[in-house]
Structures are given as structure tokens and as C-alpha cells.
Amino acid sequence: MAAVPGDISVTPPSGAMAARLAHRRSRIVREKAIELVLFLAAMVSVFTTAGIVYVLVKESVAFFQHVPLLDFLTDTQWTPLFDDAHFGIVVLLSGTLTSSLVALAIAIPLGTFIAIYLSEFAPFSVREVAKPFLELLGGVPTIIYGYFALLFITPILQWFYPELPGFNLLSAGIVMGIMIVPYVASISEDAMRAVPMSLREGSYAMGATRYQTAIKVVVPAAFSGIASAYILGISRAVGETMILAVAAGMQPNLTLNPLEPAATITAYIVQVALGDLPHGSVGYQTIFAAGLTLMLFTLACNVAGHMLRKAFRETY
């Protein structure tokens, strides 16, 4: 071809030129079409959120036409499938709260220690082995953790405390805590790694030891990140399902005592789904009302966690 690219001479388009223009036009159209397809793919996540909100709100509105909101929040019994139906979400919340507290009592100290150790103390080789290992630990299916809680941890706990029932919030909470440890540890470690080296060097130059530097300089500097790890851990614990469904029993029980069996919001949803409730009944709608409660709670946690996380990213 003799034509110079980008030729802007004023001669009217001849045959070859017109063909090239047409080619270019089709190319532009194709580019736009591809961009549109990619954009639509990206919008799927927005549609998913919209779908979740739509489904939860639609079924919950139907539910709250049967059950006043005040009863839902203040009743102290949860017996949606009985003739004398009561819908006190507090009962399920107490199970969720208790098991989550046990999980956090395990996950926060362990996760923080591991994070500080990996970020400030561990030699390179340990870190190279430990991080993938933690990732593997976080990848184990939760149903496996449930089995482990029911048939390994509970018997061990019963050995110390024989009156412990076979289903209890304690063993489920402990295992749930261990499940969350990798999550808390990796986010906290990221936050500590983001603390600039000059802060540590300044501290060492003043004669501080590693321990003093870690506790008095790095941890406070990374605090918003560590806090976000805790909050995201809470949201994980609250949303966890299978460990509780397997190991904590499915009996609604208004209690804050981890030694008792109790159902959580998530375990209740599983229990109803396993049964055969007709579509559109009040029993069917309860799981969406319970799901909405769960969703609102975790959403609040996630938003707070991400805002804190962003804060530590922006500082340095």
C-alpha cells in the first residue's frame, strides 16, 4: 500500500479509501460493542446486590405484615413453626452473639499474636512457610470444621467438664475462632507491613527493643487496620453457618451461656431449608426476615471495617 497512514489530503475518498473508512467505522463499532459487553459483565455485581436486597426486603415486608416489628424485636420466644407462634429474633441473636464472642475470644488474641510475630519477629523463612499454611487453614470447608467441632473438640471439652451437652456453643465457637484466625492475622499483618520502615528505624535508634517497637510503635500506627481486621472477623463469625448448624444444635434457646446448645440465625435458616416449608408461608418468610437481620448486621460491620482499612491505607 502506498497510502501514508494518517494522510489528510483533501482528495475525496476513492474506492480503496472508502473501503478503509468503512473498515475503520466497523472497527469502532466493534470496539464500542465489546466495551458494552464488558460493562454489562461488571454490572452483574450491582445486579447481585440489588437482587439480594430485593429478595430479602420483598419477603420480609410480607413477613412483617403478619408479625409486628415490635414483637419481632422484643418477643423472647422463637417458635415460628408451632401453633402458638412467637417470632422473637432476640432468641436467635443471643445464640449468634454468644458463639461469636467465644470465636472472637479465640481469634483476636491468636490472630494478633500471629500477625505481630510474622510482621516483626519471624525470620523470612518462617514467614514464607507460615503464610501459605495459614491460607490453607482458611481454605478448609466449614462443614469439615463442623465435624471437627462436634466429634473432636466437644469430646475433649467433655473430658474436662463432663456435664457439657453434645451440642454446645462453646466448641462451635472455639472452632469458628480458629477458622477466623487466618483472616484476622492476614489483614492485621498487612496493616503492620504498611507502617513505614522509618518509624521502626526511629524507634530502634532510640534504643528500643523489638518488643517495645512492635507494641509501642507499630501496633498503634497500624491500629485502624488491626481494628478493621477485628471487625471483619466479627462479620465472618456472625455469618458462619455450617459449624454452628452441626455442632451447636438447632434448638432456639435464649441464653448467653456458651455451655448450652442454641440455634443461631444462620443455623435456623439451614434448619428451615432442610425441612419442607411451602413457598409463601409465614415459616418460609421467617428465613428472609432472619436473613435480612443478618445482612444488615454484617453490612454494618463490613462498611465500618472497610472505612477503617481505607484510613490506614491513606495515612502512609
Add this chain to the structure above:
Amino acid sequence: MSYARDLTAIRALIARHKRWDHVFALCGLAALMVGVLTFTALFADMAIDGIPRLNWEFLTNFPSRRPAQAGILSAWVGTCLVMLVTAFFAVPLGVATGIYLEEYAPKNWVTDIIEINITNLAGVPSIVYGLLALGLFVYQFGFGQSILSAGLTLALLILPVVIVATRESIRAIPQGIREGAYALGGTQWQVCRDHIIPYSSAGILTGVIIGMARAIGETAPVITIGALTFIAFLPPAPVGAEAPFISFDWVMSPFTVMPIQMFNWTSRPEAAFLQNAAAAGFILVLMTLAMNGLAIYLRYRIRRNIKW
């Protein structure tokens, strides 16, 4: 005299502080060991209870009321088919979203909304996805309690994982590659197709494997859809002997998956069923560990081999 005393005092102080260093390092190591021990105990527990139960019949038998004859045939076939549907939806959607956000998206409020959405979806509890699927796929769209519903649900669940992995590996490609391709007259899509996608494919693969490993183990959303726990038949075969040879009846078939089968056996009181649960769990753990291990290895290889 007092100078020497000060010196010994300072030395004692330093020694005391150094000791705290060691104590703390030991605490960290101990915390790490709790994780290691739990993991070992979990794996050993599954292996000891489950391995005696593993044999060929276990893989080729349907579930049964008699624990000794029960097997996981319908469960592993179901898991494979659901994973097929999941990958079919999650991979193209996730990769396309990743490319759009990194290469195409303008900086405006629409893009912000998409990004916030993805971050939020990653934190939504999996059971809420199950509720979404129950309300939308099962009843609204009329897919029923089928492999299609489950595959779609799990695809949405792992979408954030695939998207984040895609974005991270695209971001690692130096700007010079794009500029070189544009300088030669490539269009935006040509640059993506011939450069961005091939160079980021290993990283995307890592993300896809991690996502699939998660999907294999997910129980709660699939139970919420209403997957049956006792399935003594296989879905229709995808390949037939007569024309048109390929049938898609299987996507609408009822099904069960490995974790649900395991959950079902775990909730039985008989010890023999618990043994079955351990055997199924052992296979499940092996699968997820192998997949996660592969992903970690791939990532390690990428980090070592690619030098831009």
C-alpha cells in the same frame, strides 16, 4: 563506683527487655503452633476415621439406609456438574469485570458503585447468597432446585474472588506493554486480547482455582436452595447415543453435593454413618487442599519467573 553500679543496672535493664523479646517471639510462635496443631488434628481425625471406609464401592454406590453400603456416587457426580456450571458463569464474568475495571472503566460514580459493590459482596455471608438463590433462581425464574440454580449461586459467590485476582494480575502488567501495543496501532480490545489477557492468565487461573476450592466446600447456600440430601439416581447423561448427542437436561436435574452428603451423615446418630461422613470429609479436605496448594504453588512460580 556509682558509675559501675549504673552500668550493671543498665545491663540488667537491657537483659530484661531482651528477655521480653524472646518471650514475645515464643508467644507468637505458640499462637502459630495452635493453628498448626489444629490443622494436624483435623486432618488426622478425618484420616483415622475415614480411611478404613474408603474403597471402590464407596465411590460407586448411591447413599443408602445401610451405612456399610452407602456411597458418594451421586454426591461427587453432583459436585462435578455444579462446579462445571459455576466455572462456566464465574470465569467469563469475573475476567470480563476485571478487564473492564482495570482497562476500560472511566473514573466516575458508576465505577465507584461497581467497586463498592464488589467489596461488599465479598463480605456477604454465604447463606445470604442461598436466600437470594431461593427467592430469585428457584421461585422467580423457575429454575427449581436444580444443578443450574446451585451453579449460578456458587458462581455469584466466588465472583469477587475471581474479579480481585484478575485485577491484581492485570495491575502487575507494566504500562509500557500497553503503550507499545497502542503505538503499533492496536485498538483497546486488541491490546486486551493479545497482551493483557495472556500475560495475566496465570494470575487469573490462581484466583479461579481458589474460588473453585471455596465453591466445592460451600454447604450453606446449596442447602438453602433446597438441595436434597438423599439422591439415589444420577442426572441425565450430558452425552447421548442418538442425535443431537449432547443434551442439557442435566442442568435442571435435582442433585446433591459432597458437603451436603457429609452434613447429612454427620447429623445421624449412628457411629457407622459418622464414619461415612469422615470418609467423605477426607476426600473433600484432600480436594480443597490440593486445589489451594496448586494455587499457592502457581502464585509462587509466577512471582519467581516473571520479570518484566
